[in-house]
Amino acid sequence: MRSMIRRVISLSGLDVSECLEAGDGVEALEMVAREWVDVILADINMPRMNGEELVRRLSEMGITTSVPVIVVSTDGTSLRRARLMKLGAKGYLVKPFAPEMLRDEVERVLGVANAN
Amino acid sequence: MQTEMISDALGDAAQSVLETMFFVSPEGTAEPAYPQDVPLLGVGLRFSGEWSGTFELQTSITSARTLAEGFVGTLDPSEVEGDTTTEVICELANMVCGSTLTRLAGDKIFDLGSPHLVSLPPLPRVEAPPDSTATRALDLGFGVIAFTLTIGAPE
Numbered sequence: 001m002r003s004m005i006r007r008v009i010s011l012s013g014l015d016v017s018e019c020l021e022a023g024d025g026v027e028a029l030e031m032v033a034r035e036w037v038d039v040i041l042a043d044i045n046m047p048r049m050n051g052e053e054l055v056r057r058l059s060e061m062g063i064t065t066s067v068p069v070i071v072v073s074t075d076g077t078s079l080r081r082a083r084l085m086k087l088g089a090k091g092y093l094v095k096p097f098a099p100e101m102l103r104d105e106v107e108r109v110l111g112v113a114n115a116n
Numbered sequence: 117m118q119t120e121m122i123s124d125a126l127g128d129a130a131q132s133v134l135e136t137m138f139f140v141s142p143e144g145t146a147e148p149a150y151p152q153d154v155p156l157l158g159v160g161l162r163f164s165g166e167w168s169g170t171f172e173l174q175t176s177i178t179s180a181r182t183l184a185e186g187f188v189g190t191l192d193p194s195e196v197e198g199d200t201t202t203e204v205i206c207e208l209a210n211m212v213c214g215s216t217l218t219r220l221a222g223d224k225i226f227d228l229g230s231p232h233l234v235s236l237p238p239l240p241r242v243e244a245p246p247d248s249t250a251t252r253a254l255d256l257g258f259g260v261i262a263f264t265l266t267i268g269a270p271e
Contacts, residue, residue, distance in 0.1 A: 001207050003200075004137070007189050045210060045228050074214020079223045094218075095211045096136035 001072070001095075005041060008099040014106060025049025029057055037067055039110055044073040044080075052084065059088030068109035072097075122220065122250035126263050129215035130254055133208065138186045140256055148253035148262035150176060157202070159209040160234040163217065165226035169248075169267040171213035172234065173205065179259030180205050206231035212263055220267075 002021050009016055020035060022028035024046040032040065040058070044051040051071055058064050070091035071084045081092045090109045093102060127145070134140045150156060155177045162170050175183075184196045184204040196204075209231040217226055253262035 003188055045230065047230060074211050074218065074228065075226070076215070076218040077221065077223050077225065079225055096133040096215065098136055 001043060005072075005102065008102050009106070011099070014103065023047070025051065025054035025057070028054055032058070032063060032067070039106060040067055040069045041106075042069055042071055044071060044075060052087065055084060055087045055089050064088035064090070070105055070109055119248075119250045122216075122248070122265055122267065123252050125216045125219040126212070126250060126252040126265055127254070129219060130212050130252065130261075130263055133211045133215060134183075134254070134256075137211070138183050138208070140183065140186055142254040143257050144255050146253045146255040146260045148174070148251055148260065150260065154178075157205060158234045159202075159205050159231050161209055161213060161231040162229040163213065163226050164229070166224040167217065167221055167226050167267055169265065171209060171216075171266075172264040173209040173212070173261065174264075175205070175261040176259050177201075179256060179261060182258050183208065183256075183261075202233060206233075213265070216263075216265055 006019050006021070009019055020031055020037065022031050025042070026048045028040070028042065029049070031037075042051040042054050046054070049057075051073070055064070055069055055071065058067075058069060068090035069088065070093060071089045072093045072095060073080065073084075074095045076094040084092055091105045093105050131142055134142055157175055157177050157180045159173045160170060162168070181196060181201050184201040187204045187207070188196060188200065190196060210228060213231075214228055217228075248268070249264065249266040251262055251264040253260055
């Protein structure tokens with residue numbers, strides 16, 4: 001999924017200088033502690049620390065107020081979506097999604113209009 | 117839960133995932149059978165929550181590689197190594213399982229486990245009523261892919 005997302009981002013027309021990858025929530029937390037990022041895309045299903053716990057931790061650290069988090073999940077239920085948004089996620093993308101849906105969601109949470 | 121309902125949800129979810137993210141349009145249903153000399157790839161995962169159970173995917177290694185090429189978006193098959201193929205098929209299993217459960221479960225919360233390679237024949241069946249399991253196989257045009265979902269009791 002990370003390679004596919006990387007490809008979509010690179011083709012999106014968004015001005016991306018660097019795309020960092022973390023293998024799980026623990027790695028992601030370590031990464032945002034030492035790198036400045038503009039947006040975080042997090043899958044729900046990750047080893048060690050899942051996406052829900054990651055959003056919870058980012059929110060507790062106050063990071064979600066300045067860095068939008070988009071959760072990517074196969075779970076399209078409204079309960080899960082509401083839970084993640086309440087935890088601090090700014091976007092929620094249900095898999096499967098077309099590449100342009102990912103681009104649109106990134107643009108929406110970043111407040112970028114018509115990047116292409 | 118009736119077998120037919122599970123089967124329909126499996127078919128709809130698989131069709132949607134394959135078309136949207138793998139750029140493959142299945143040509144209809146197929147028998148979940150392969151010639152004996154075709155090497156197969158099997159992936160399984162468990163899910164838990166208000167619903168629990170297992171999900172299994174089976175296809176030929178050749179078909180798996182073709183699917184991985186579509187997902188990664190390369191025209192050069194040499195760019196797709198064995199590990200990439202496995203990762204992509206695990207992701208496919210995750211998406212089809214999650215999408216099927218979303219279609220069936222309404223607002224029930226469930227958690228998907230990590231997909232992993234399974235030795236064929238796949239995972240042992242969970243304790244489940246006889247009409248709570250279904251298999252749906254699709255003709256990809258370049259091979260067959262089969263999905264099996266078994267829904268058991270809550271965990």
